Amino acid sequence: MNLELLRQKLTQAARAGAKDDSVPYGFEHRIMASIRSHGDLCLGVRVEWAGGLWRAAISCVGLVVVLMTCSLTFPGEQSGVEDLGVALENAILAAADEALEAL
Amino acid sequence: MLATRQLQPPPGVEADDEDLVVRILGGDERAFEALVVRYQGRVFAAVRRHSRLEDEVEDIVQEIFLKVHQKLSTFRGEAPFQHWLMRLAVRTCYDFLRAHQRNKESPFTDLNPEEMEWLDRFAAAPEMAGDHEDAARSLVGRVLEQLSPASRLVITLLEIEERSVKEIAALTGWSETAVKVRAFRARREMKKRLGRLVVERYL
Known part of the structure:
Protein backbone atom coordinates (compact mmCIF):
# COMPACT_ATOMS: atom_id res chain seq x y z
CA MET A 1 0.00 0.00 0.00
CA ASN A 2 1.23 3.50 -0.81
CA LEU A 3 1.67 5.02 2.64
CA GLU A 4 2.53 8.49 1.37
CA LEU A 5 -0.70 8.58 -0.65
CA LEU A 6 -2.64 7.32 2.39
CA ARG A 7 -1.07 10.05 4.51
CA GLN A 8 -1.98 12.70 1.97
CA LYS A 9 -5.57 11.42 1.63
CA LEU A 10 -6.06 11.46 5.38
CA THR A 11 -4.55 14.92 5.73
CA GLN A 12 -6.88 16.17 2.98
CA ALA A 13 -9.80 14.62 4.83
CA ALA A 14 -8.85 16.40 8.03
CA ARG A 15 -8.44 19.65 6.10
CA ALA A 16 -11.84 19.26 4.47
CA GLY A 17 -13.58 18.91 7.83
CA ALA A 18 -15.71 21.93 8.69
CA LYS A 19 -14.45 24.10 11.52
CA ASP A 20 -16.50 23.40 14.63
CA ASP A 21 -16.66 26.67 16.53
CA SER A 22 -19.68 25.79 18.64
CA VAL A 23 -19.47 26.79 22.29
CA PRO A 24 -21.21 25.03 25.19
CA TYR A 25 -24.10 27.07 26.55
CA GLY A 26 -23.03 29.54 29.24
CA PHE A 27 -19.33 28.74 28.85
CA GLU A 28 -18.37 32.37 29.49
CA HIS A 29 -20.02 32.12 32.94
CA ARG A 30 -17.85 29.09 33.70
CA ILE A 31 -14.75 31.09 32.73
CA MET A 32 -15.78 34.04 34.86
CA ALA A 33 -16.52 31.78 37.84
CA SER A 34 -13.12 30.07 37.53
CA ILE A 35 -11.38 33.45 37.31
CA ARG A 36 -13.17 34.65 40.44
CA SER A 37 -12.34 31.47 42.37
CA HIS A 38 -8.73 31.63 41.15
CA GLY A 39 -8.54 35.29 42.24
CA ASP A 40 -10.03 34.42 45.64
CA LEU A 41 -7.49 31.63 46.05
CA CYS A 42 -4.56 33.95 45.22
CA LEU A 43 -5.96 36.61 47.53
CA GLY A 44 -6.36 34.01 50.28
CA VAL A 45 -2.72 32.91 49.96
CA ARG A 46 -1.54 36.54 49.97
CA VAL A 47 -3.64 37.38 53.05
CA GLU A 48 -2.31 34.31 54.86
CA TRP A 49 1.31 35.25 54.08
CA ALA A 50 0.74 38.89 55.01
CA GLY A 51 -0.80 37.85 58.35
CA GLY A 52 2.17 35.59 59.15
CA LEU A 53 4.69 38.27 58.23
CA TRP A 54 2.91 40.90 60.33
CA ARG A 55 2.86 38.55 63.34
CA ALA A 56 6.59 37.85 62.88
CA ALA A 57 7.34 41.58 62.55
CA ILE A 58 5.41 42.42 65.73
CA SER A 59 7.24 39.64 67.63
CA CYS A 60 10.60 40.98 66.44
CA VAL A 61 9.76 44.55 67.50
CA GLY A 62 8.63 43.25 70.92
CA LEU A 63 11.89 41.31 71.38
CA VAL A 64 13.96 44.37 70.43
CA VAL A 65 12.08 46.54 72.96
CA VAL A 66 12.56 43.94 75.74
CA LEU A 67 16.30 43.61 75.01
CA MET A 68 16.77 47.39 74.90
CA THR A 69 14.96 47.78 78.21
CA CYS A 70 17.10 45.03 79.77
CA SER A 71 20.34 46.53 78.53
CA LEU A 72 19.41 50.00 79.80
CA THR A 73 18.11 48.75 83.18
CA PHE A 74 20.90 46.23 83.96
CA PRO A 75 24.11 47.47 82.36
CA GLY A 76 26.66 44.63 82.51
CA GLU A 77 30.43 44.88 82.96
CA GLN A 78 31.90 47.26 80.44
CA SER A 79 34.73 45.64 78.59
CA GLY A 80 37.04 48.20 77.06
CA VAL A 81 38.10 48.21 73.45
CA GLU A 82 41.74 48.03 74.52
CA ASP A 83 41.14 44.82 76.48
CA LEU A 84 39.58 43.23 73.44
CA GLY A 85 42.50 44.33 71.27
CA VAL A 86 45.04 42.81 73.67
CA ALA A 87 43.07 39.56 73.86
CA LEU A 88 42.95 39.34 70.08
CA GLU A 89 46.66 40.01 69.80
CA ASN A 90 47.47 37.34 72.41
CA ALA A 91 45.30 34.81 70.62
CA ILE A 92 46.91 35.47 67.24
CA LEU A 93 50.46 35.47 68.56
CA ALA A 94 49.97 32.50 70.90
CA ALA A 95 51.48 30.05 68.40
CA ALA A 96 54.49 32.31 67.78
CA ASP A 97 55.02 32.75 71.57
CA GLU A 98 54.96 28.98 72.07
CA ALA A 99 57.52 28.48 69.30
CA LEU A 100 59.82 31.10 70.85
CA GLU A 101 59.51 29.51 74.29
CA ALA A 102 60.40 26.11 72.86
CA LEU A 103 63.65 27.53 71.45
CA MET B 1 -38.07 38.30 30.65
CA LEU B 2 -35.31 36.69 32.69
CA ALA B 3 -34.38 34.37 29.82
CA THR B 4 -34.19 37.33 27.43
CA ARG B 5 -31.87 39.16 29.79
CA GLN B 6 -29.62 36.11 30.10
CA LEU B 7 -29.27 35.84 26.33
CA GLN B 8 -28.13 39.43 25.93
CA PRO B 9 -24.38 39.79 25.44
CA PRO B 10 -22.49 41.60 28.18
CA PRO B 11 -22.00 45.33 27.65
CA GLY B 12 -18.81 46.05 25.78
CA VAL B 13 -19.17 43.30 23.16
CA GLU B 14 -19.18 45.99 20.46
CA ALA B 15 -16.10 47.82 21.81
CA ASP B 16 -12.80 47.12 20.04
CA ASP B 17 -10.18 44.81 21.55
CA GLU B 18 -7.81 47.53 22.73
CA ASP B 19 -10.60 49.34 24.60
CA LEU B 20 -11.62 46.10 26.25
CA VAL B 21 -8.03 45.33 27.28
CA VAL B 22 -7.68 48.79 28.85
CA ARG B 23 -10.93 48.32 30.75
CA ILE B 24 -9.94 44.82 31.92
CA LEU B 25 -6.60 46.10 33.19
CA GLY B 26 -8.59 48.74 35.06
CA GLY B 27 -10.47 45.94 36.85
CA ASP B 28 -13.63 45.75 34.71
CA GLU B 29 -14.80 42.11 34.83
CA ARG B 30 -17.65 42.66 32.39
CA ALA B 31 -15.12 43.73 29.76
CA PHE B 32 -13.31 40.42 30.18
CA GLU B 33 -16.58 38.56 29.78
CA ALA B 34 -17.18 40.49 26.55
CA LEU B 35 -13.73 39.45 25.32
CA VAL B 36 -14.49 35.81 26.15
CA VAL B 37 -17.82 35.98 24.31
CA ARG B 38 -16.07 37.48 21.28
CA TYR B 39 -13.28 34.94 20.98
CA GLN B 40 -14.50 31.71 22.57
CA GLY B 41 -15.83 30.30 19.27
CA ARG B 42 -12.50 30.81 17.51
CA VAL B 43 -10.59 29.36 20.44
CA PHE B 44 -12.88 26.30 20.57
CA ALA B 45 -12.40 25.74 16.83
CA ALA B 46 -8.61 26.00 17.16
CA VAL B 47 -8.44 23.68 20.18
CA ARG B 48 -10.71 21.07 18.55
CA ARG B 49 -7.99 20.66 15.91
CA HIS B 50 -5.65 19.46 18.64
CA SER B 51 -7.92 17.27 20.74
CA ARG B 52 -10.79 14.96 19.90
CA LEU B 53 -12.26 14.69 23.39
CA GLU B 54 -14.80 17.40 24.16
CA ASP B 55 -14.11 17.37 27.94
CA GLU B 56 -10.44 17.91 27.22
CA VAL B 57 -11.26 20.70 24.76
CA GLU B 58 -13.32 22.55 27.38
CA ASP B 59 -10.53 22.23 29.96
CA ILE B 60 -7.95 23.57 27.51
CA VAL B 61 -10.14 26.52 26.49
CA GLN B 62 -10.75 27.34 30.14
CA GLU B 63 -7.01 27.25 30.82
CA ILE B 64 -6.36 29.51 27.82
CA PHE B 65 -8.76 32.16 29.08
CA LEU B 66 -7.33 31.91 32.61
CA LYS B 67 -3.88 32.56 31.15
CA VAL B 68 -5.24 35.45 29.10
CA HIS B 69 -6.57 36.98 32.30
CA GLN B 70 -3.29 36.47 34.15
CA LYS B 71 -0.99 37.64 31.36
CA LEU B 72 -3.05 40.41 29.81
CA SER B 73 -0.72 43.05 31.25
CA THR B 74 2.04 41.64 29.00
CA PHE B 75 -0.01 42.40 25.85
CA ARG B 76 1.68 45.45 24.34
CA GLY B 77 -0.73 46.09 21.50
CA GLU B 78 2.00 45.92 18.81
CA ALA B 79 0.11 43.14 16.98
CA PRO B 80 -3.65 42.54 16.90
CA PHE B 81 -5.04 41.00 20.08
CA GLN B 82 -6.22 37.94 18.14
CA HIS B 83 -2.65 37.03 17.18
CA TRP B 84 -1.53 37.28 20.81
CA LEU B 85 -4.49 35.14 21.88
CA MET B 86 -3.84 32.48 19.22
CA ARG B 87 -0.17 32.28 20.18
CA LEU B 88 -1.20 31.70 23.78
CA ALA B 89 -3.80 29.14 22.64
CA VAL B 90 -1.32 27.15 20.54
CA ARG B 91 1.28 27.11 23.32
CA THR B 92 -1.32 26.02 25.88
CA CYS B 93 -2.46 23.21 23.55
CA TYR B 94 1.14 22.08 23.14
CA ASP B 95 1.74 22.13 26.91
CA PHE B 96 -1.47 20.15 27.38
CA LEU B 97 -0.47 17.57 24.74
CA ARG B 98 2.92 17.14 26.42
CA ALA B 99 1.38 16.78 29.87
CA HIS B 100 -1.25 14.27 28.71
CA GLN B 101 0.67 12.06 26.33
CA ARG B 102 -1.32 8.90 25.77
CA ASN B 103 0.04 5.45 25.27
Missing part, protein backbone atom coordinates in the same frame (compact mmCIF):
# COMPACT_ATOMS: atom_id res chain seq x y z
CA LYS B 104 1.55 5.73 21.81
CA GLU B 105 1.86 1.99 21.47
CA SER B 106 -1.90 1.43 21.62
CA PRO B 107 -2.93 -0.66 18.63
CA PHE B 108 -5.50 0.19 15.96
CA THR B 109 -7.65 -2.82 16.89
CA ASP B 110 -10.71 -0.81 17.87
CA LEU B 111 -11.38 0.73 14.44
CA ASN B 112 -15.09 1.12 13.81
CA PRO B 113 -16.74 -0.53 10.75
CA GLU B 114 -16.81 2.73 8.77
CA GLU B 115 -13.09 3.32 9.31
CA MET B 116 -12.29 -0.26 8.29
CA GLU B 117 -14.46 0.06 5.22
CA TRP B 118 -12.74 3.29 4.19
CA LEU B 119 -9.35 1.66 4.63
CA ASP B 120 -10.45 -1.38 2.59
CA ARG B 121 -11.66 0.88 -0.20
CA PHE B 122 -8.36 2.73 -0.17
CA ALA B 123 -6.44 -0.56 -0.26
CA ALA B 124 -8.50 -1.76 -3.25
CA ALA B 125 -8.41 1.50 -5.20
CA PRO B 126 -7.08 4.70 -3.59
CA GLU B 127 -9.14 6.95 -5.83
CA MET B 128 -12.36 5.29 -4.57
CA ALA B 129 -11.71 6.42 -1.00
CA GLY B 130 -13.05 9.94 -0.71
CA ASP B 131 -11.35 12.60 1.35
CA HIS B 132 -14.57 14.26 2.51
CA GLU B 133 -15.72 11.40 4.65
CA ASP B 134 -16.22 11.24 8.40
CA ALA B 135 -14.48 7.85 8.51
CA ALA B 136 -11.30 9.32 7.05
CA ARG B 137 -11.43 12.24 9.47
CA SER B 138 -11.92 9.91 12.40
CA LEU B 139 -9.03 7.74 11.18
CA VAL B 140 -6.66 10.67 10.88
CA GLY B 141 -7.68 11.72 14.39
CA ARG B 142 -6.61 8.31 15.67
CA VAL B 143 -3.28 8.51 13.86
CA LEU B 144 -2.60 12.04 15.14
CA GLU B 145 -3.30 10.90 18.71
CA GLN B 146 -0.42 8.46 18.43
CA LEU B 147 2.13 11.05 17.33
CA SER B 148 4.47 12.87 19.68
CA PRO B 149 3.14 16.28 20.84
CA ALA B 150 5.56 18.22 18.63
CA SER B 151 4.75 16.12 15.56
CA ARG B 152 1.06 16.39 16.18
CA LEU B 153 1.24 20.14 16.59
CA VAL B 154 3.30 20.69 13.46
CA ILE B 155 1.12 18.39 11.31
CA THR B 156 -2.01 20.16 12.56
CA LEU B 157 -0.66 23.64 11.90
CA LEU B 158 1.25 22.98 8.69
CA GLU B 159 -0.81 20.39 6.86
CA ILE B 160 -4.32 20.68 8.25
CA GLU B 161 -4.57 24.41 8.95
CA GLU B 162 -2.18 25.11 6.05
CA ARG B 163 -0.17 27.77 7.87
CA SER B 164 3.22 28.89 6.63
CA VAL B 165 6.48 27.95 8.34
CA LYS B 166 6.91 31.59 9.38
CA GLU B 167 3.46 31.68 10.96
CA ILE B 168 4.11 28.44 12.83
CA ALA B 169 7.41 29.77 14.09
CA ALA B 170 5.62 32.86 15.43
CA LEU B 171 2.85 30.80 17.02
CA THR B 172 5.07 28.22 18.67
CA GLY B 173 8.17 30.24 19.46
CA TRP B 174 10.33 27.73 17.54
CA SER B 175 12.82 28.88 14.90
CA GLU B 176 11.86 28.42 11.24
CA THR B 177 14.58 25.78 10.88
CA ALA B 178 13.20 23.91 13.89
CA VAL B 179 9.72 23.98 12.33
CA LYS B 180 11.07 22.51 9.06
CA VAL B 181 13.02 19.80 10.86
CA ARG B 182 10.03 18.93 13.04
CA ALA B 183 7.75 18.86 10.00
CA PHE B 184 10.07 16.41 8.26
CA ARG B 185 10.19 14.18 11.34
CA ALA B 186 6.43 14.47 11.86
CA ARG B 187 5.63 13.28 8.31
CA ARG B 188 8.02 10.36 8.77
CA GLU B 189 6.47 9.51 12.14
CA MET B 190 2.97 9.67 10.65
CA LYS B 191 3.96 7.32 7.83
CA LYS B 192 5.43 4.93 10.37
CA ARG B 193 2.15 4.89 12.34
CA LEU B 194 0.18 4.37 9.14
CA GLY B 195 2.50 1.49 8.28
CA ARG B 196 1.71 -0.10 11.62
CA LEU B 197 -2.02 0.42 10.99
CA VAL B 198 -1.75 -1.34 7.64
CA VAL B 199 0.25 -4.21 9.12
CA GLU B 200 -2.30 -4.70 11.92
CA ARG B 201 -5.20 -4.62 9.48
CA TYR B 202 -3.91 -6.72 6.61
CA LEU B 203 -1.13 -8.99 7.88
Whole structure:
Protein backbone atom coordinates (compact mmCIF):
# COMPACT_ATOMS: atom_id res chain seq x y z
CA MET A 1 0.00 0.00 0.00
CA ASN A 2 1.23 3.50 -0.81
CA LEU A 3 1.67 5.02 2.64
CA GLU A 4 2.53 8.49 1.37
CA LEU A 5 -0.70 8.58 -0.65
CA LEU A 6 -2.64 7.32 2.39
CA ARG A 7 -1.07 10.05 4.51
CA GLN A 8 -1.98 12.70 1.97
CA LYS A 9 -5.57 11.42 1.63
CA LEU A 10 -6.06 11.46 5.38
CA THR A 11 -4.55 14.92 5.73
CA GLN A 12 -6.88 16.17 2.98
CA ALA A 13 -9.80 14.62 4.83
CA ALA A 14 -8.85 16.40 8.03
CA ARG A 15 -8.44 19.65 6.10
CA ALA A 16 -11.84 19.26 4.47
CA GLY A 17 -13.58 18.91 7.83
CA ALA A 18 -15.71 21.93 8.69
CA LYS A 19 -14.45 24.10 11.52
CA ASP A 20 -16.50 23.40 14.63
CA ASP A 21 -16.66 26.67 16.53
CA SER A 22 -19.68 25.79 18.64
CA VAL A 23 -19.47 26.79 22.29
CA PRO A 24 -21.21 25.03 25.19
CA TYR A 25 -24.10 27.07 26.55
CA GLY A 26 -23.03 29.54 29.24
CA PHE A 27 -19.33 28.74 28.85
CA GLU A 28 -18.37 32.37 29.49
CA HIS A 29 -20.02 32.12 32.94
CA ARG A 30 -17.85 29.09 33.70
CA ILE A 31 -14.75 31.09 32.73
CA MET A 32 -15.78 34.04 34.86
CA ALA A 33 -16.52 31.78 37.84
CA SER A 34 -13.12 30.07 37.53
CA ILE A 35 -11.38 33.45 37.31
CA ARG A 36 -13.17 34.65 40.44
CA SER A 37 -12.34 31.47 42.37
CA HIS A 38 -8.73 31.63 41.15
CA GLY A 39 -8.54 35.29 42.24
CA ASP A 40 -10.03 34.42 45.64
CA LEU A 41 -7.49 31.63 46.05
CA CYS A 42 -4.56 33.95 45.22
CA LEU A 43 -5.96 36.61 47.53
CA GLY A 44 -6.36 34.01 50.28
CA VAL A 45 -2.72 32.91 49.96
CA ARG A 46 -1.54 36.54 49.97
CA VAL A 47 -3.64 37.38 53.05
CA GLU A 48 -2.31 34.31 54.86
CA TRP A 49 1.31 35.25 54.08
CA ALA A 50 0.74 38.89 55.01
CA GLY A 51 -0.80 37.85 58.35
CA GLY A 52 2.17 35.59 59.15
CA LEU A 53 4.69 38.27 58.23
CA TRP A 54 2.91 40.90 60.33
CA ARG A 55 2.86 38.55 63.34
CA ALA A 56 6.59 37.85 62.88
CA ALA A 57 7.34 41.58 62.55
CA ILE A 58 5.41 42.42 65.73
CA SER A 59 7.24 39.64 67.63
CA CYS A 60 10.60 40.98 66.44
CA VAL A 61 9.76 44.55 67.50
CA GLY A 62 8.63 43.25 70.92
CA LEU A 63 11.89 41.31 71.38
CA VAL A 64 13.96 44.37 70.43
CA VAL A 65 12.08 46.54 72.96
CA VAL A 66 12.56 43.94 75.74
CA LEU A 67 16.30 43.61 75.01
CA MET A 68 16.77 47.39 74.90
CA THR A 69 14.96 47.78 78.21
CA CYS A 70 17.10 45.03 79.77
CA SER A 71 20.34 46.53 78.53
CA LEU A 72 19.41 50.00 79.80
CA THR A 73 18.11 48.75 83.18
CA PHE A 74 20.90 46.23 83.96
CA PRO A 75 24.11 47.47 82.36
CA GLY A 76 26.66 44.63 82.51
CA GLU A 77 30.43 44.88 82.96
CA GLN A 78 31.90 47.26 80.44
CA SER A 79 34.73 45.64 78.59
CA GLY A 80 37.04 48.20 77.06
CA VAL A 81 38.10 48.21 73.45
CA GLU A 82 41.74 48.03 74.52
CA ASP A 83 41.14 44.82 76.48
CA LEU A 84 39.58 43.23 73.44
CA GLY A 85 42.50 44.33 71.27
CA VAL A 86 45.04 42.81 73.67
CA ALA A 87 43.07 39.56 73.86
CA LEU A 88 42.95 39.34 70.08
CA GLU A 89 46.66 40.01 69.80
CA ASN A 90 47.47 37.34 72.41
CA ALA A 91 45.30 34.81 70.62
CA ILE A 92 46.91 35.47 67.24
CA LEU A 93 50.46 35.47 68.56
CA ALA A 94 49.97 32.50 70.90
CA ALA A 95 51.48 30.05 68.40
CA ALA A 96 54.49 32.31 67.78
CA ASP A 97 55.02 32.75 71.57
CA GLU A 98 54.96 28.98 72.07
CA ALA A 99 57.52 28.48 69.30
CA LEU A 100 59.82 31.10 70.85
CA GLU A 101 59.51 29.51 74.29
CA ALA A 102 60.40 26.11 72.86
CA LEU A 103 63.65 27.53 71.45
CA MET B 1 -38.07 38.30 30.65
CA LEU B 2 -35.31 36.69 32.69
CA ALA B 3 -34.38 34.37 29.82
CA THR B 4 -34.19 37.33 27.43
CA ARG B 5 -31.87 39.16 29.79
CA GLN B 6 -29.62 36.11 30.10
CA LEU B 7 -29.27 35.84 26.33
CA GLN B 8 -28.13 39.43 25.93
CA PRO B 9 -24.38 39.79 25.44
CA PRO B 10 -22.49 41.60 28.18
CA PRO B 11 -22.00 45.33 27.65
CA GLY B 12 -18.81 46.05 25.78
CA VAL B 13 -19.17 43.30 23.16
CA GLU B 14 -19.18 45.99 20.46
CA ALA B 15 -16.10 47.82 21.81
CA ASP B 16 -12.80 47.12 20.04
CA ASP B 17 -10.18 44.81 21.55
CA GLU B 18 -7.81 47.53 22.73
CA ASP B 19 -10.60 49.34 24.60
CA LEU B 20 -11.62 46.10 26.25
CA VAL B 21 -8.03 45.33 27.28
CA VAL B 22 -7.68 48.79 28.85
CA ARG B 23 -10.93 48.32 30.75
CA ILE B 24 -9.94 44.82 31.92
CA LEU B 25 -6.60 46.10 33.19
CA GLY B 26 -8.59 48.74 35.06
CA GLY B 27 -10.47 45.94 36.85
CA ASP B 28 -13.63 45.75 34.71
CA GLU B 29 -14.80 42.11 34.83
CA ARG B 30 -17.65 42.66 32.39
CA ALA B 31 -15.12 43.73 29.76
CA PHE B 32 -13.31 40.42 30.18
CA GLU B 33 -16.58 38.56 29.78
CA ALA B 34 -17.18 40.49 26.55
CA LEU B 35 -13.73 39.45 25.32
CA VAL B 36 -14.49 35.81 26.15
CA VAL B 37 -17.82 35.98 24.31
CA ARG B 38 -16.07 37.48 21.28
CA TYR B 39 -13.28 34.94 20.98
CA GLN B 40 -14.50 31.71 22.57
CA GLY B 41 -15.83 30.30 19.27
CA ARG B 42 -12.50 30.81 17.51
CA VAL B 43 -10.59 29.36 20.44
CA PHE B 44 -12.88 26.30 20.57
CA ALA B 45 -12.40 25.74 16.83
CA ALA B 46 -8.61 26.00 17.16
CA VAL B 47 -8.44 23.68 20.18
CA ARG B 48 -10.71 21.07 18.55
CA ARG B 49 -7.99 20.66 15.91
CA HIS B 50 -5.65 19.46 18.64
CA SER B 51 -7.92 17.27 20.74
CA ARG B 52 -10.79 14.96 19.90
CA LEU B 53 -12.26 14.69 23.39
CA GLU B 54 -14.80 17.40 24.16
CA ASP B 55 -14.11 17.37 27.94
CA GLU B 56 -10.44 17.91 27.22
CA VAL B 57 -11.26 20.70 24.76
CA GLU B 58 -13.32 22.55 27.38
CA ASP B 59 -10.53 22.23 29.96
CA ILE B 60 -7.95 23.57 27.51
CA VAL B 61 -10.14 26.52 26.49
CA GLN B 62 -10.75 27.34 30.14
CA GLU B 63 -7.01 27.25 30.82
CA ILE B 64 -6.36 29.51 27.82
CA PHE B 65 -8.76 32.16 29.08
CA LEU B 66 -7.33 31.91 32.61
CA LYS B 67 -3.88 32.56 31.15
CA VAL B 68 -5.24 35.45 29.10
CA HIS B 69 -6.57 36.98 32.30
CA GLN B 70 -3.29 36.47 34.15
CA LYS B 71 -0.99 37.64 31.36
CA LEU B 72 -3.05 40.41 29.81
CA SER B 73 -0.72 43.05 31.25
CA THR B 74 2.04 41.64 29.00
CA PHE B 75 -0.01 42.40 25.85
CA ARG B 76 1.68 45.45 24.34
CA GLY B 77 -0.73 46.09 21.50
CA GLU B 78 2.00 45.92 18.81
CA ALA B 79 0.11 43.14 16.98
CA PRO B 80 -3.65 42.54 16.90
CA PHE B 81 -5.04 41.00 20.08
CA GLN B 82 -6.22 37.94 18.14
CA HIS B 83 -2.65 37.03 17.18
CA TRP B 84 -1.53 37.28 20.81
CA LEU B 85 -4.49 35.14 21.88
CA MET B 86 -3.84 32.48 19.22
CA ARG B 87 -0.17 32.28 20.18
CA LEU B 88 -1.20 31.70 23.78
CA ALA B 89 -3.80 29.14 22.64
CA VAL B 90 -1.32 27.15 20.54
CA ARG B 91 1.28 27.11 23.32
CA THR B 92 -1.32 26.02 25.88
CA CYS B 93 -2.46 23.21 23.55
CA TYR B 94 1.14 22.08 23.14
CA ASP B 95 1.74 22.13 26.91
CA PHE B 96 -1.47 20.15 27.38
CA LEU B 97 -0.47 17.57 24.74
CA ARG B 98 2.92 17.14 26.42
CA ALA B 99 1.38 16.78 29.87
CA HIS B 100 -1.25 14.27 28.71
CA GLN B 101 0.67 12.06 26.33
CA ARG B 102 -1.32 8.90 25.77
CA ASN B 103 0.04 5.45 25.27
CA LYS B 104 1.55 5.73 21.81
CA GLU B 105 1.86 1.99 21.47
CA SER B 106 -1.90 1.43 21.62
CA PRO B 107 -2.93 -0.66 18.63
CA PHE B 108 -5.50 0.19 15.96
CA THR B 109 -7.65 -2.82 16.89
CA ASP B 110 -10.71 -0.81 17.87
CA LEU B 111 -11.38 0.73 14.44
CA ASN B 112 -15.09 1.12 13.81
CA PRO B 113 -16.74 -0.53 10.75
CA GLU B 114 -16.81 2.73 8.77
CA GLU B 115 -13.09 3.32 9.31
CA MET B 116 -12.29 -0.26 8.29
CA GLU B 117 -14.46 0.06 5.22
CA TRP B 118 -12.74 3.29 4.19
CA LEU B 119 -9.35 1.66 4.63
CA ASP B 120 -10.45 -1.38 2.59
CA ARG B 121 -11.66 0.88 -0.20
CA PHE B 122 -8.36 2.73 -0.17
CA ALA B 123 -6.44 -0.56 -0.26
CA ALA B 124 -8.50 -1.76 -3.25
CA ALA B 125 -8.41 1.50 -5.20
CA PRO B 126 -7.08 4.70 -3.59
CA GLU B 127 -9.14 6.95 -5.83
CA MET B 128 -12.36 5.29 -4.57
CA ALA B 129 -11.71 6.42 -1.00
CA GLY B 130 -13.05 9.94 -0.71
CA ASP B 131 -11.35 12.60 1.35
CA HIS B 132 -14.57 14.26 2.51
CA GLU B 133 -15.72 11.40 4.65
CA ASP B 134 -16.22 11.24 8.40
CA ALA B 135 -14.48 7.85 8.51
CA ALA B 136 -11.30 9.32 7.05
CA ARG B 137 -11.43 12.24 9.47
CA SER B 138 -11.92 9.91 12.40
CA LEU B 139 -9.03 7.74 11.18
CA VAL B 140 -6.66 10.67 10.88
CA GLY B 141 -7.68 11.72 14.39
CA ARG B 142 -6.61 8.31 15.67
CA VAL B 143 -3.28 8.51 13.86
CA LEU B 144 -2.60 12.04 15.14
CA GLU B 145 -3.30 10.90 18.71
CA GLN B 146 -0.42 8.46 18.43
CA LEU B 147 2.13 11.05 17.33
CA SER B 148 4.47 12.87 19.68
CA PRO B 149 3.14 16.28 20.84
CA ALA B 150 5.56 18.22 18.63
CA SER B 151 4.75 16.12 15.56
CA ARG B 152 1.06 16.39 16.18
CA LEU B 153 1.24 20.14 16.59
CA VAL B 154 3.30 20.69 13.46
CA ILE B 155 1.12 18.39 11.31
CA THR B 156 -2.01 20.16 12.56
CA LEU B 157 -0.66 23.64 11.90
CA LEU B 158 1.25 22.98 8.69
CA GLU B 159 -0.81 20.39 6.86
CA ILE B 160 -4.32 20.68 8.25
CA GLU B 161 -4.57 24.41 8.95
CA GLU B 162 -2.18 25.11 6.05
CA ARG B 163 -0.17 27.77 7.87
CA SER B 164 3.22 28.89 6.63
CA VAL B 165 6.48 27.95 8.34
CA LYS B 166 6.91 31.59 9.38
CA GLU B 167 3.46 31.68 10.96
CA ILE B 168 4.11 28.44 12.83
CA ALA B 169 7.41 29.77 14.09
CA ALA B 170 5.62 32.86 15.43
CA LEU B 171 2.85 30.80 17.02
CA THR B 172 5.07 28.22 18.67
CA GLY B 173 8.17 30.24 19.46
CA TRP B 174 10.33 27.73 17.54
CA SER B 175 12.82 28.88 14.90
CA GLU B 176 11.86 28.42 11.24
CA THR B 177 14.58 25.78 10.88
CA ALA B 178 13.20 23.91 13.89
CA VAL B 179 9.72 23.98 12.33
CA LYS B 180 11.07 22.51 9.06
CA VAL B 181 13.02 19.80 10.86
CA ARG B 182 10.03 18.93 13.04
CA ALA B 183 7.75 18.86 10.00
CA PHE B 184 10.07 16.41 8.26
CA ARG B 185 10.19 14.18 11.34
CA ALA B 186 6.43 14.47 11.86
CA ARG B 187 5.63 13.28 8.31
CA ARG B 188 8.02 10.36 8.77
CA GLU B 189 6.47 9.51 12.14
CA MET B 190 2.97 9.67 10.65
CA LYS B 191 3.96 7.32 7.83
CA LYS B 192 5.43 4.93 10.37
CA ARG B 193 2.15 4.89 12.34
CA LEU B 194 0.18 4.37 9.14
CA GLY B 195 2.50 1.49 8.28
CA ARG B 196 1.71 -0.10 11.62
CA LEU B 197 -2.02 0.42 10.99
CA VAL B 198 -1.75 -1.34 7.64
CA VAL B 199 0.25 -4.21 9.12
CA GLU B 200 -2.30 -4.70 11.92
CA ARG B 201 -5.20 -4.62 9.48
CA TYR B 202 -3.91 -6.72 6.61
CA LEU B 203 -1.13 -8.99 7.88
